[in-house]
Amino acid sequence: MSSATAHEAVRQHLIELGQRMSTSGLPVQAAARAAMDEYFTATPLPDMRCIPAAVPKLPAEWLVDESLSDERRILFLHGGGYVAGGIKAYRNFGMWIARTMRCAVLLIDYRLAPEHPFPAALEDAVMAFRWMRGHGPLGSAPARRAFVLGDSAGGGLALATLLALRERHADRADAAVTFSAWTDLTNSGESMTALQDPSMGAVKAVPDLFAGLYLERTDPRNPLASPLFGALAGLPPLLMQASTTELFRDDTVRFADKARAAGVDVQVDLWPDLVHVWQGFAPQVPEALDALRRAGEFIQAI
Numbered sequence: 001m002s003s004a005t006a007h008e009a010v011r012q013h014l015i016e017l018g019q020r021m022s023t024s025g026l027p028v029q030a031a032a033r034a035a036m037d038e039y040f041t042a043t044p045l046p047d048m049r050c051i052p053a054a055v056p057k058l059p060a061e062w063l064v065d066e067s068l069s070d071e072r073r074i075l076f077l078h079g080g081g082y083v084a085g086g087i088k089a090y091r092n093f094g095m096w097i098a099r100t101m102r103c104a105v106l107l108i109d110y111r112l113a114p115e116h117p118f119p120a121a122l123e124d125a126v127m128a129f130r131w132m133r134g135h136g137p138l139g140s141a142p143a144r145r146a147f148v149l150g151d152s153a154g155g156g157l158a159l160a161t162l163l164a165l166r167e168r169h170a171d172r173a174d175a176a177v178t179f180s181a182w183t184d185l186t187n188s189g190e191s192m193t194a195l196q197d198p199s200m201g202a203v204k205a206v207p208d209l210f211a212g213l214y215l216e217r218t219d220p221r222n223p224l225a226s227p228l229f230g231a232l233a234g235l236p237p238l239l240m241q242a243s244t245t246e247l248f249r250d251d252t253v254r255f256a257d258k259a260r261a262a263g264v265d266v267q268v269d270l271w272p273d274l275v276h277v278w279q280g281f282a283p284q285v286p287e288a289l290d291a292l293r294r295a296g297e298f299i300q301a302i
Helices: 003-022 030-038 087-101 121-133 154-167 203-216 249-261 285-301
Strands: 048-052 060-065 072-077 106-107 145-151 175-178 238-243 267-272
Touching: 003 249, 003 285, 030 087, 030 203, 048 087, 060 087, 060 121, 072 087, 072 121, 087 106, 087 145, 087 285, 121 145, 121 154, 121 238, 145 154, 154 175, 154 203, 175 285, 238 249, 238 285, 267 285
Parallel strands: 072 106, 072 145, 145 175, 175 238, 238 267
Antiparallel strands: 048 060, 060 106
């Protein structure tokens, strides 16, 4: 399948999914959760092991390629606007991350809004990262390298986790990767309005709604909810990927600019004309594999 054909197939899939969810009659969070279970088209990797992980009080799963060491670990924080997503929706995507990053991937079901508003997701992410530092797929064992990776809301959560770890003087991550990170819950970036695409459901009203459900009464400029507004000095190396044509483009660009100004080693990959979190459509979309390999090179160099 050509790149153009693959892009059009994914676009049509997302349009049809959005139409079905908009007419489902489900409450907002139920519709969002059903949609996330079908969002990505990443195929499973049959030689990847899925191992239950004993993270305290959280459903969690290790995704492990048996040919690789389990001493290099990634906490994968899923997207879904803080109201949707989880292990079921992200397992196949996580397999591709494990393969291309050459790490064991820990995928968690952090608590979701509106039932569990801020800071529930953040507390779960911090706890899971600290647990992962000392526990691998085979039991208690220290990590040689520990990373955080997140997409969309999970990308913002990954960055907020770095800030929280720094504030608490806890073991920091060795690096982090974000895909289409949502770093600003005020949704003030120019791309939030300039790059809306109603046919795809990519309209500012959606992140506005999800931000309200997650934040409840929290100030949207709280750095642990919107890491764009944090003091960023001292963060570990970052790789941030986003599409030039998505709502969240400026969330990546502005965060990266601010982090660089604070002395953080940040690499930004802006990919032209791709859907939000296109990496989750591997191997159907050639650029998904290319982006994952690029992220893998970044992680493997640390």
